[in-house]
Amino acid sequence: MSDLTLAVDIGGTKFAAGLVEPDGRVVAAQRSATPPGGDAETLWETLTGLLDRLEPPPGVAGVGIGCGGPMTWPAGEVSPLNMGGWRGFPLRERLAARFPGIPVRIHNDAICLAVAEHWRGAGRGSAAMLGMVVSTGVGGGLILGGRLIDGGTGNAGHIGHVVVDPGGPQCGCGGNGCLEAIARGPGLAAWAVAQGWSPGHAGSSQEPGRASEPGGESLRQDGEPSGQGGELYREEGTATARRLAADAAAGDPIALAAMTRAGRALGVAIASAVNLCDLDLVTVGGGLSQAGDLLFGPLEKALREHTRMGFAGRVRVVPAALGQDAGLVGAAALVIAGDRYWSPGP
Amino acid sequence: MSDLTLAVDIGGTKFAAGLVEPDGRVVAAQRSATPPGGDAETLWETLTGLLDRLEPPPGVAGVGIGCGGPMTWPAGEVSPLNMGGWRGFPLRERLAARFPGIPVRIHNDAICLAVAEHWRGAGRGSAAMLGMVVSTGVGGGLILGGRLIDGGTGNAGHIGHVVVDPGGPQCGCGGNGCLEAIARGPGLAAWAVAQGWSPGHAGSSQEPGRASEPGGESLRQDGEPSGQGGELYREEGTATARRLAADAAAGDPIALAAMTRAGRALGVAIASAVNLCDLDLVTVGGGLSQAGDLLFGPLEKALREHTRMGFAGRVRVVPAALGQDAGLVGAAALVIAGDRYWSPGP
Numbered sequence: 001m002s003d004l005t006l007a008v009d010i011g012g013t014k015f016a017a018g019l020v021e022p023d024g025r026v027v028a029a030q031r032s033a034t035p036p037g038g039d040a041e042t043l044w045e046t047l048t049g050l051l052d053r054l055e056p057p058p059g060v061a062g063v064g065i066g067c068g069g070p071m072t073w074p075a076g077e078v079s080p081l082n083m084g085g086w087r088g089f090p091l092r093e094r095l096a097a098r099f100p101g102i103p104v105r106i107h108n109d110a111i112c113l114a115v116a117e118h119w120r121g122a123g124r125g126s127a128a129m130l131g132m133v134v135s136t137g138v139g140g141g142l143i144l145g146g147r148l149i150d151g152g153t154g155n156a157g158h159i160g161h162v163v164v165d166p167g168g169p170q171c172g173c174g175g176n177g178c179l180e181a182i183a184r185g186p187g188l189a190a191w192a193v194a195q196g197w198s199p200g201h202a203g204s205s206q207e208p209g210r211a212s213e214p215g216g217e218s219l220r221q222d223g224e225p226s227g228q229g230g231e232l233y234r235e236e237g238t239a240t241a242r243r244l245a246a247d248a249a250a251g252d253p254i255a256l257a258a259m260t261r262a263g264r265a266l267g268v269a270i271a272s273a274v275n276l277c278d279l280d281l282v283t284v285g286g287g288l289s290q291a292g293d294l295l296f297g298p299l300e301k302a303l304r305e306h307t308r309m310g311f312a313g314r315v316r317v318v319p320a321a322l323g324q325d326a327g328l329v330g331a332a333a334l335v336i337a338g339d340r341y342w343s344p345g346p
Numbered sequence: 347m348s349d350l351t352l353a354v355d356i357g358g359t360k361f362a363a364g365l366v367e368p369d370g371r372v373v374a375a376q377r378s379a380t381p382p383g384g385d386a387e388t389l390w391e392t393l394t395g396l397l398d399r400l401e402p403p404p405g406v407a408g409v410g411i412g413c414g415g416p417m418t419w420p421a422g423e424v425s426p427l428n429m430g431g432w433r434g435f436p437l438r439e440r441l442a443a444r445f446p447g448i449p450v451r452i453h454n455d456a457i458c459l460a461v462a463e464h465w466r467g468a469g470r471g472s473a474a475m476l477g478m479v480v481s482t483g484v485g486g487g488l489i490l491g492g493r494l495i496d497g498g499t500g501n502a503g504h505i506g507h508v509v510v511d512p513g514g515p516q517c518g519c520g521g522n523g524c525l526e527a528i529a530r531g532p533g534l535a536a537w538a539v540a541q542g543w544s545p546g547h548a549g550s551s552q553e554p555g556r557a558s559e560p561g562g563e564s565l566r567q568d569g570e571p572s573g574q575g576g577e578l579y580r581e582e583g584t585a586t587a588r589r590l591a592a593d594a595a596a597g598d599p600i601a602l603a604a605m606t607r608a609g610r611a612l613g614v615a616i617a618s619a620v621n622l623c624d625l626d627l628v629t630v631g632g633g634l635s636q637a638g639d640l641l642f643g644p645l646e647k648a649l650r651e652h653t654r655m656g657f658a659g660r661v662r663v664v665p666a667a668l669g670q671d672a673g674l675v676g677a678a679a680l681v682i683a684g685d686r687y688w689s690p691g692p
Contacts, residue, residue, distance in 0.1 A: 278497020
């Protein structure tokens with residue numbers, strides 16, 4: 001029996017598989033682009049091809065899977081929003097058939113990222129933590145009492161659907177004023193465009209003529225509402241939002257206003273989570289989090305305005321520490337550190 | 347050794363102590379009014395006098411205490427907002443000295459009410475529940491994975507400080523737009539008065555002359571901001587809000603608008619909690635919850651508007667089932683059912 005765990009990370013942009021040491025180190029990994037529009041078996045063959053290339057040793061200790069939601073949980077019949085070919089696809093069962101006799105465990109990809117930060121990243125040692133991803137979507141996972149909180153159906157952690165403005169913009173979920181509707185990269189970029197911002201032209205609002213120059217980039221590529229396409233919780237797919245951050249850094253007033261708007265929405269939603277769950281720590285990862293103080297400044301300000309009770313003032317908000325392997329690390333933790341991150345049984 | 351547990355429930359209006367059977371039945375109870383403005387020892391003597399009258403049998407199994415917050419937890423040095431005589435008072439330690447050699451456990455009073463509903467009330471069997479109290483304050487407790495969630499400092503469950511309107515009215519906590527600022531009985535009544543409502547005069551908004559009739563009741567008695575007086579999570583102290591509910595039932599348009607406003611705020615905050623914590627069930631107790639459909643109708647409408655993801659739609663909001671003994675039942679559960687409701691150790 002090997003002491004390695006096989007980790008699988010399934011996203012709308014790429015599939016990844018890796019072998020993870022008991023201490024969380026990823027010692028081998030393979031990646032494939034997600035076949036666009038692939039049907040159920042095409043997607044499955046992409047995954048099995050990846051596993052064949054990885055060549056896991058005989059007798060891995062278990063299999064941990066992170067996959068975009070929604071899914072039935074813990075059964076692991078997945079219907080990822082951004083992979084139309086899998087609807088009710090028995091991903092966990094298929095992998096269990098391929099790796100019999102060992103634990104095969106699955107969770108939402110955003111939850112796996114939160115678990116990774118708690119286990120081996122910026123959240124180590126926290127008793128009460130929210131791990132967030134702010135990217136094309138806004139997601140997260142809750143760790144309370146030092147353990148992953150699943151909620152009644154494995155869906156705890158949906159910080160992106162905490163309501164920050166009940167009369168606010170429509171969200172991909174069908175509600176209004178969710179954090180995600182305001183702070184997801186494409187939502188933020190769309191708001192800036194509506195205010196007159198043109199991607200990649202810092203200062204364009206003062207120089208309207210430049211907005212129509214050749215080379216102005218369409219927002220279409222990641223402007224769809226969450227739930228209809230794109231990568232929800234990863235760093236891909238936020239090119240336009242990153243350009244917005246760059247323009248904000250260059251002093252573009254609309255871009256700055258957009259970052260402030262997103263930062264404040266994040267601060268309010270985090271405050272609600274802190275007050276409700278008595279959190280020590282919030283980690284923030286994902287493409288948009290790389291905007292630094294432009295985002296975290298307004299976030300901190302709003303957070304402190306709305307966490308005035310004594311216990312809530314202690315919370316810290318820090319950047320996520322792990323990089324592109326985080327999804328594999330968190331998936332592996334479902335097996336390796338199942339005492340903390342896996343509740344429903346084998 | 348007796349199989350009875352001693353339960354103590356400390357509030358700004360009354361102190362209660364009772365003996366609780368292993369199945370949660372309260373078999374004896376004593377109550378005393380809280381001495382207004384009492385200093386530390388006066389308050390303590392009120393409690394010990396109550397215990398002397400109760401005459402617990404030798405060898406009770408343990409002592410469970412519910413007390414208004416804030417407090418250090420689990421140490422139980424209490425500084426109840428509405429009892430200025432106790433600031434950092436070592437309530438748990440004092441009771442432990444009086445009852446040596448047995449578990450003596452303490453939690454926030456709103457948390458004890460949530461525990462009571464989960465253990466023996468409307469929340470039995472729920473894996474993921476929020477137990478709420480809507481009264482002079484708005485509080486609650488979270489049960490996730492079938493266990494009480496304490497949060498990092500024992501303060502999880504503060505649903506009253508989930509932000510429902512970032513630009514909304516100031517809250518007693520110092521923030522703005524908290525659920526409590528809008529939906530607490532006195533806040534609701536104050537809003538109605540500002541709109542022209544006069545307590546006890548249904549229809550007064552159409553008949554302005556009646557508003558100044560003798561007998562119009564001052565709001566002062568429970569109009570203080572939360573945190574400066576009054577009973578936070580109990581049914582006392584909401585006389586004016588109850589009158590508002592009665593006027594709403596009689597068709598007063600301002601009173602109706604006030605109930606709708608509170609109901610919507612409750613629905614939005616509950617939606618955020620449901621989305622974040624993946625809840626099955628929310629129980630709502632406290633004086634204001636007795637307004638029935640006038641409150642629960644708008645609550646349900648707002649809740650459904652803001653819980654559009656598949657998993658969230660299953661949540662049910664129901665009235666709390668336990669009556670005036672709920673605080674004692676929940677306090678006792680910290681001892682009797684400590685496997686589910688007590689995490690930090692003996």
